[in-house]
Amino acid sequence: MEKRNHYSPEFKSQVVLEVLREEATVNEIATKYGVHPVMVSRWKQEFVERASEVFKKGPSEAEKKLEAEQKHVADLERKVGQLTYEVDWLKKKSDELLGPGWKKKMR
Structure with missing residues (x-):
């Protein structure tokens, strides 16, 4: 059985911010960081969904x-x-x- 990778929040946010800049495709960024494109898309979705929490008082x-x-x-x-x-x-x-x-x- 393969061991799951655990990525730090800092790493995830770095990848997602790069995706949001749209300087490269999700597939290119996923390849660059050695992460599956589906995982990058999930991180992006979660990031966008929780973005409003940053501004909550x-x-x-x-x-x-x-x-x-x-x-x-x-x-x-x-x-x-x-x-x-x-x-x-x-x-x-x-x-x-x-x-x-x-x-x-x-x-």
Whole structure:
């Protein structure tokens, strides 16, 4: 089975911009970059469809999702910090109340 190629967004945009300049045909540009012409056409279509997103105000859906995930992670990290603090406090108080060797006695 053949391994799929993964192209960077920068590479794709470079190819599409060259296609949009119309200095050469799609087939010539595809040959130049070693990409199938159908793939270049797909990239061009996707590029044109999403062009309006560049001028939208405010965060994109992906940015909103990333921000929500970052907030969730921060909340979880705060919770872990709080729980760690509480466990350390309980260990300290247990040592004070039951003596330093209380763990061995409980086994």
